[in-house]
Amino acid sequence: MSNTESKPNGVRDSRRSLLKMAASLGADTALRGLGTLGMALSASGTANAQAGKVVNIGYQKYGNFIVLKARGTLEKRLAPLGFSVRWLEFPAGPQLLEGVNANAVDIGVVGETPPVFAQAGGVDFVYIAAEPDAPRGEALIVPKDSPIRSLSELRGKKIAVTKGSNANYLLVKALEHGKVGYNEIQTAYLVPADARAAFANGSVDAWSIWDPYLAAAERQLGARVLTNGEGLVRNVEYYVARRSFATAHADAVHAVLAELQQLDSWAEHNVAAVATQLAPLTGLDTGTLELALGRTGYGVLPVDAGTFAYQQQIADTLYDIKLIPKKLVVTDARWQNA
Incomplete structure (x- = not known):
């Protein structure tokens, strides 16, 4: 990607966003599994109807979802609910939330700041859970x-x-x-x-x-x-969902969160094993991964009032320095079924 600033309002334009992703991410990331760009722009609606219920999971190169993808346990948990899983890889949270805006992603994981930019850009998502500070x-x-x-x-x-x-x-x-x-x-x-x-x-x-x-x-x-980040930021990781999906399929959302919690409970006490699993998936050596895993947070938590207050602080700060174009009420993105 060239050294150019992406405008917050750009997330409103699904076609332009995915064109940017296609140009900058390559076939091995966000659009992999969706075929051509035209399919990516329309698949989330029509393909789901043709192929049965699908949960489109947006993940990044590192973290819980990439481990779940390799283990195949999420597919097993969702099968009784009639859902299959489609996995979409993104280089970072902002691009993942562009996928949410394009109806290509139903559930994903992002850091604490991408949701603020996304909400400022009109992306219709909800916070469904958080991980501990890291x-x-x-x-x-x-x-x-x-x-x-x-x-x-x-x-x-x-x-x-x-x-x-x-x-x-x-x-x-x-x-x-x-x-x-x-x-x-x-x-x-x-x-x-x-x-x-x-x-x-x-x-x-x-x-x-x-x-x-x-x-x-x-x-x-x-x-x-x-x-x-110590003393400066909390560095919270959030699980987010497309609002219409979370409203219509709360059972699937809760199943995904339950599987994530089960994985976290195991991973916290098996860092070396997680690093071994992640190494071939990320291209990083186990020593590097163990260093990273040693300073992450483990657990799936509700997004409580204190965490929403922290997100509001981020939104207010970014507005004050003109990184986002308008004031936000972050609780507008609260999931009512949490």
């Missing part, structure tokens, strides 16, 4: 030989970040802590793969990123952590 699972990093030693030294520097991601909010709060205005840096809005390349070749001075990309940069590139 502030050490994202960080603002610099190359190992960088002269930058403090957040205040980021003024005027070029920083890579995926726009609308959890790491975008970390960058906002880190700069605030260092008394640097967001408008006082040069932002390079890049998806993780492109951001890593820019970081490795010295095209950017710093990178705000989450695990496992963070762990990989630390172990493979010798990246130095300027700050992680």
Whole structure:
């Protein structure tokens, strides 16, 4: 993906969003399994009617859903309800929520900031669950030989970040802590793969990123952590659903959450085994994955009042610095069947 800023309102245009995904993600990610782009734009409605009930799961390169996909247990849990599963891979939360907007994704997992950008762009989704805080699972990093030693030294520097991601909010709060205005840096809005390349070749001075990309940069590139999320952000991971799907199929949503909880209960005490399962799926070594897994949160929690208040804080902050175009009431995205 080129270094261009995506506009928040762009998520309203399903066709344009998926065209962007097709161009930037390649056949092995978001549109894999949907065939041609034309099929992707219409399949979520017509194909489901033709093939029976389908839960379209949006997942990323790392996390619970990719493990469930490999294990096949979600298909078994949903089968008695008459559902099959279609898996769609995305490089980050903002693109996954574009899939929700295009009716191509029914349930997915994202960081804490993508839902705010999505709600500002008119995506009709609901929060269905959360995972515990994981502030050490994202960080603002610099190359190992960088002269930058403090957040205040980021003024005027070029920083890579995926726009609308959890790491975008970390960058906002880190700069605030260092008394640097967001408008006082040069932002390079890049998806993780492109951001890593820019970081490795010295095209950017710093990178705000989450695990496992963070762990990989630390172990493979010798990246130095300027700050992680501790004391700055909670770094909550959310399970979200297309509102119309969650309303019509609450039984399927609850079944998905139950399977995720069962997996988390096992994974928390079997980190080495999870890393072994993830290694061939992610292309990362087990040491890198164990580092990332050691600082994640385990468990599937309801999105309570305190968590919604935190999301409101994110929304208000992003509006104040003009990263989103309007004020939000984040509880408008509360799932009534939670």
